[in-house]
Amino acid sequence: MSQIILEAKAVSKYFHDPITVQVLNDINFTINRGDFVSVIGKSGCGKSTLLYILSTMDTDYEGEILIDGLSMKNKKEADLARVRNEKIGFVFQFHYLLNEFSVLKNVMLPGLKLGKYSEQEIEHRAYEKLKILGIESEALKKPNQVSGGQKQRIAIARALINDPLIIMGDEPTGNLDKKNGEIVFNIFKELAELYNQSLLIVTHDQEFAQNTHRIIEMEDGRIISL
Amino acid sequence: MMNFKLLVSISGSLLVARLKQTIVAGVGVTFSIAMFITLLSFMSGLNDLLDGLIINRTAHIRLYNEIRPSNLQPIDLSETYKSHHNFISSVKPKKERLQIYNNDAIMNFLKSDLRVSGIAPKIITQVFFNIGAIDLTGAINGIDVEAENKLFLFQDYVTDGNYIDLKNTPNSIILGKGLAEKMLANIGDMIQVTTSRGERVKLKVVGFFQSGLQDIDNAQSYASISTTQKLLGESGSYITDIQIKLNDINLAPSLAKEYQNLFDVDAIDIQTANSQFETGSTVRTLISYSVGITLLIVAGFGIYNILNMMIYEKMDSIAILKATGFSGKDVNRIFIGIALTIGILGGALGLLLGLGMSWSIDQIPFNTSALPTIKTYPINYNPRFYMIGVVFSIVTTYFAGYFPARKASKVDPVIIIRGK
Numbered sequence: 001m002s003q004i005i006l007e008a009k010a011v012s013k014y015f016h017d018p019i020t021v022q023v024l025n026d027i028n029f030t031i032n033r034g035d036f037v038s039v040i041g042k043s044g045c046g047k048s049t050l051l052y053i054l055s056t057m058d059t060d061y062e063g064e065i066l067i068d069g070l071s072m073k074n075k076k077e078a079d080l081a082r083v084r085n086e087k088i089g090f091v092f093q094f095h096y097l098l099n100e101f102s103v104l105k106n107v108m109l110p111g112l113k114l115g116k117y118s119e120q121e122i123e124h125r126a127y128e129k130l131k132i133l134g135i136e137s138e139a140l141k142k143p144n145q146v147s148g149g150q151k152q153r154i155a156i157a158r159a160l161i162n163d164p165l166i167i168m169g170d171e172p173t174g175n176l177d178k179k180n181g182e183i184v185f186n187i188f189k190e191l192a193e194l195y196n197q198s199l200l201i202v203t204h205d206q207e208f209a210q211n212t213h214r215i216i217e218m219e220d221g222r223i224i225s226l
Numbered sequence: 227m228m229n230f231k232l233l234v235s236i237s238g239s240l241l242v243a244r245l246k247q248t249i250v251a252g253v254g255v256t257f258s259i260a261m262f263i264t265l266l267s268f269m270s271g272l273n274d275l276l277d278g279l280i281i282n283r284t285a286h287i288r289l290y291n292e293i294r295p296s297n298l299q300p301i302d303l304s305e306t307y308k309s310h311h312n313f314i315s316s317v318k319p320k321k322e323r324l325q326i327y328n329n330d331a332i333m334n335f336l337k338s339d340l341r342v343s344g345i346a347p348k349i350i351t352q353v354f355f356n357i358g359a360i361d362l363t364g365a366i367n368g369i370d371v372e373a374e375n376k377l378f379l380f381q382d383y384v385t386d387g388n389y390i391d392l393k394n395t396p397n398s399i400i401l402g403k404g405l406a407e408k409m410l411a412n413i414g415d416m417i418q419v420t421t422s423r424g425e426r427v428k429l430k431v432v433g434f435f436q437s438g439l440q441d442i443d444n445a446q447s448y449a450s451i452s453t454t455q456k457l458l459g460e461s462g463s464y465i466t467d468i469q470i471k472l473n474d475i476n477l478a479p480s481l482a483k484e485y486q487n488l489f490d491v492d493a494i495d496i497q498t499a500n501s502q503f504e505t506g507s508t509v510r511t512l513i514s515y516s517v518g519i520t521l522l523i524v525a526g527f528g529i530y531n532i533l534n535m536m537i538y539e540k541m542d543s544i545a546i547l548k549a550t551g552f553s554g555k556d557v558n559r560i561f562i563g564i565a566l567t568i569g570i571l572g573g574a575l576g577l578l579l580g581l582g583m584s585w586s587i588d589q590i591p592f593n594t595s596a597l598p599t600i601k602t603y604p605i606n607y608n609p610r611f612y613m614i615g616v617v618f619s620i621v622t623t624y625f626a627g628y629f630p631a632r633k634a635s636k637v638d639p640v641i642i643i644r645g646k
């Protein structure tokens with residue numbers, strides 16, 4: 001019995017600068033709870049653009065996005081922020097950690113924003129997440145004191161802190177060497193298999209994609225295979 | 227509540243990460259608030275001092291009779307020439323008009339008026355002071371010595387001799403310092419004056435006074451009321467002025483009108499009599515405010531700069547905060563929080579520094595023979611200036627933070643993340 005958590009209905013997107021070009025063309029697909037999906041396609045085919053729309057950060061599109069059964073059309077900026085906070089975890093190519101805060105506090109920030117648990121509780125949960133990723137020993141360091149691979153793992157812990165409906169990644173291993181890339185991939189796989197975490201990961205790494213449950217392949221703004 | 231605490235902690239961390247620039251921006255606020263407070267305290271102290279020079283020695287309302295022609299000339303009463311232009315004015319002003327009639331009754335009435343804090347009768351008369359063959363024009367103020375002292379601190383200005391001798395010694399006079407120097411008169415000397423009726427009278431010098439205003443010190447003198455009445459050959463009921471002090475100086479203009487109608491005399495209030503003086507005070511206050519506000523605006527630009535720089539540097543952080551669920555409003559509050567922290571801390575230090583600077587000025591000796599009661603530069607420690615300082619620092623920093631914060635809240639995370 002699978003439950004749909006993310007649905008794209010006839011999503012199209014145009015850029016108007018310098019000339020109007022269509023970068024996404026009638027995108028339709030669904031993701032079920034527990035799915036580990038990869039999105040592949042040539043550079044420039046619209047993978048990142050699609051991910052930004054699915055993540056609610058880009059609101060300038062045609063068609064409809066449903067997250068947890070709710071349409072994201074016509075929602076206010078603050079409401080969309082709330083959706084991102086509560087239901088979506090992000091991992092980008094770059095880690096985007098705040099150097100002013102400790103590793104632990106970086107992981108805690110989205111949890112503190114959500115305010116569902118007390119601060120101690122959130123700290124405890126942050127430690128748990130760091131433990132899953134095998135970097136709890138770095139908790140009290142500053143992000144600029146840890147390695148690149150560890151930074152990306154911290155970013156994953158941050159994405160997990162609010163137990164999101166789905167984790168979205170835009171080439172999360174793109175900046176990592178082979179070894180660290182494998183570590184991150186194995187973490188995703190473990191999250192999917194052990195914790196039933198839904199994942200949608202954009203990648204151009206064929207090997208990476210082959211190991212996911214499902215591959216969405218894109219070309220020139222269209223899905224060519226699901 | 228938790229959200230607020232979180233935003234504050236993020237503001238704080240960003241501040242600490244840029245501590246040097248933050249301190250520079252804060253010092254700008256501190257300096258401008260301190261200057262603002264010091265300037266206002268000092269200028270206001272000066273105003274008070276100069277007010278003291280005039281207002282403490284001036285009646286709030288003065289009742290007197292002006293020499294002026296009758297409003298009705300005989301020709302105006304003629305039916306025949308009613309519609310004509312009449313220029314014959316044969317009825318001239320009478321000398322006796324200077325006296326305030328019924329002054330006993332007026333003074334008793336005033337004493338029972340609750341709005342009045344005190345009154346002092348006076349006779350002003352022009353005389354010539356004789357120095358050998360030369361006559362100097364001047365005036366004698368006939369005063370009720372005790373009432374004058376109570377209302378106008380007369381004894382403060384009597385720099386040599388004892389003011390009360392004026393009452394106790396018959397036919398005595400206290401001369402303005404400048405006048406005494408011209409006359410080569412010492413205490414105990416007899417001087418000679420010629421009254422407006424042409425009589426020559428000898429008076430004994432019992433003291434000198436110094437008001438701080440040259441024009442007065444060079445031409446004026448004081449004698450008791452009875453001495454002056456004798457000098458003029460008038461009865462004991464003759465006085466020309468009634469000086470009134472009020473509990474509330476602001477009532478002076480309206481009360482002056484009221485008394486003018488009630489007693490059928492002329493009445494002038496202090497605001498009308500010294501309007502040019504008010505202007506001086508206003509200009510000084512205005513200068514202090516403009517300098518203070520200018521400094522604050524400069525400090526505001528300092529804050530604006532550091533915030534803009536911070537936002538430019540922290541684009542990534544803003545983008546990820548937004549991507550992970552902070553709304554534009556949250557980001558806005560974070561940066562407004564930074565601005566206000568700089569403003570409030572800088573402002574609070576500014577208040578302390580301002581107080582310190584004012585206090586230092588207050589210690590600098592300032593001796594002038596014109597103002598015997600003043601020993602150091604005057605400072606007015608009015609808490610109002612400090613309140614205004616607090617409000618100004620918060621308002622300017624808020625506005626300095628407003629535009630950068632708005633810019634930060636509008637950052638589009640997609641553009642930043644794509645750019646990487």
Ligand SMILES: Nc1ncnc2c1ncn2[C@@H]1O[C@H](COP(=O)(O)OP(=O)(O)O)[C@@H](O)[C@H]1O
Nearest residue numbers: 015017018023042043044045046047048049050
């Ligand atoms: N802001 C923009 N304005 C105009 N064209 C853009 C903009 N951003 C991306 N594009 C274009 O949109 C297409 C899809 O980009 P993107 O989604 O980043 O591709 P991918 O992530 O698959 O490499 C590309 O051809 C790119 O040049």
Ligand SMILES: [Mg+2]
Nearest residue numbers: 047048049170
């Ligand atoms: Mg891309």
